[in-house]
Amino acid sequence: MIYLDNNATTALEPEVLDEMMPWLGGTPGNPSSIHSFGQETRRAIDRARTRVARFIGAQPEELVFTSGGTEADNLALFGAVAASGTTTPHVVTTIIEHQAVINPCRHIEKAGGVVAWAPIDANGLIRPEDTIALFKDDTLLVSVMLANNDIGTIQPVRELSNATRERGILLHTDAVQAAGKIEIDVKKLGVDLLSLSAHKLYGPKGVGILYVRKGIRLKPLVFGGHQERGLRPGTENVAGIVGFGKACEIAGARLAADAARMETMRSAFETAICERIAGTTINGLNAPRLPNTSNLSFEGIDGEALVINLDLMGLAASTGAACSSAENEPSHVLAAMGRSPAEARSSVRFSFGRHNAEEDVARAIELVAQTVQQLRECRQ
Ligand SMILES: Cc1ncc(COP(=O)(O)O)c(C=O)c1O
Known part of the structure; x- marks a missing residue:
């Protein structure tokens, strides 16, 4: 996983x-x-x-x-x-x-x-x-x-x-x-x-x-x-x-090194995902952001279905805060940013951490690209 x-x-x-x-x-x-x-x-x-x-x-x-x-x-x-x-x-x-x-x-x-x-x-x-x-x-x-x-x-x-x-x-x-x-x-x-x-x-x-x-x-x-x-x-x-x-x-001793590593992984992930998956939006892209957080909307995709399918494939991500994702409500944060309910529902949060390896990024890119494509094919 x-x-x-x-x-x-x-x-x-x-x-x-x-x-x-x-x-x-x-x-x-x-x-x-x-x-x-x-x-x-x-x-x-x-x-x-x-x-x-x-x-x-x-x-x-x-x-x-x-x-x-x-x-x-x-x-x-x-x-x-x-x-x-x-x-x-x-x-x-x-x-x-x-x-x-x-x-x-x-x-x-x-x-x-x-x-x-x-x-x-x-x-x-x-x-x-x-x-x-x-x-x-x-x-x-x-x-x-x-x-x-x-x-x-x-x-x-x-x-x-x-x-x-x-x-x-x-x-x-x-x-x-x-x-x-x-x-x-x-x-x-x-x-x-x-x-x-x-x-x-x-x-x-x-x-x-x-x-x-x-x-x-x-x-x-x-x-x-x-x-x-x-x-x-x-x-x-x-x-x-x-x-x-x-x-x-x-955390104090490792802050700079951890942050730089997570940012490198997040950046590689977002660049590849946007290249490979049409209709991807990076939420919060133009704001100062935490170095580890990537919240992406995938046009036409149900975020919850994507999270469940990714889990089956061995990748744990989330549609938002753990304590509200059980309610299956679209993120109040994305709604507050002016996103439509459909856009908010199409979003998934990927949050990197100290223990992720570089291989995780390449594998995650592959899994997300494949799974989004499969879900889109199922809709057609
Ligand atoms: C921004 C923020 N505040 C508060 C909390 C709640 O913290 P705890 O899980 O320790 O009660 C969380 C946990 O998800 C959080 O993300």
Whole structure:
């Protein structure tokens, strides 16, 4: 099997597993215990916190470990709303966010808040000036993803931060897909809150962080003990956190090399596919894109049928975000770019990763070209 669905999740790096193993079996320590078992476990968490913080240019004490990107996004949005004390918050976001931001925003709307949804252009990008035009005097929070999971477009988050800082508005970015593919530096971005998930960068599933800039006040979503400064109580997922730390250390060290390799593979793939398959469109082509993501529309093809047939041939790809592809709805991102429902349904996302080999690219090109041709012949 060739795996070109690295935006859905990545394989756990063996070195990461090695660091996790002692915490999965053997060592019994609860990091809150004062005996030496507990203190050793606390030190492992502190080391991981430092590694993750370094990866995004933050201070260790600015991180809150969560169960993943979804919880981090929820904590950013609901935590900020709860801390503000208002029951009718004004929030600005984009129509291409992941469900982990869209659905909390819908909940905020239902609870009496107002959400302004920034549009994107045909290239899959928000326009900073249009987004800033949505700010109101009472806007509490702006949430704009750093990179889109479906098409890989990199949003101009940094260009919003002067406007949010001047007006005292919180700026959150979901950087889950950007991690390990482009540099992330919370200071350069000028964000107050940032979400990451370990399983998108060769770490374990079920662990993430919310970066909370020093001085920013949030309220927790769950209540219990004092862990994570009371913002995320509950005994820590020690093995997961340790694995996340190691994954960030590796991703930081390999970032430039990984990105260059993935971009080379993606570029060879897109060039050959466009040459061989008439009626192919590269979605997001004219925007800054993640180096690994290729979202292609094939005229007259049903994307889901293509994904199923490719799977049978030994190539794993996707019609979009794993959590919404089960719903068989055309991508809301492509719809927001102005694509017709038929065009959106004809799209497939191929996402390259660190472990793809050059031979994978040649084989993938062959399989996609053959399968598209077969599906087109079946229609005639
Ligand atoms: C942009 C984005 N945000 C959030 C998430 C959710 O992260 P997790 O799977 O860790 O809950 C994902 C996962 O697909 C994502 O792509």
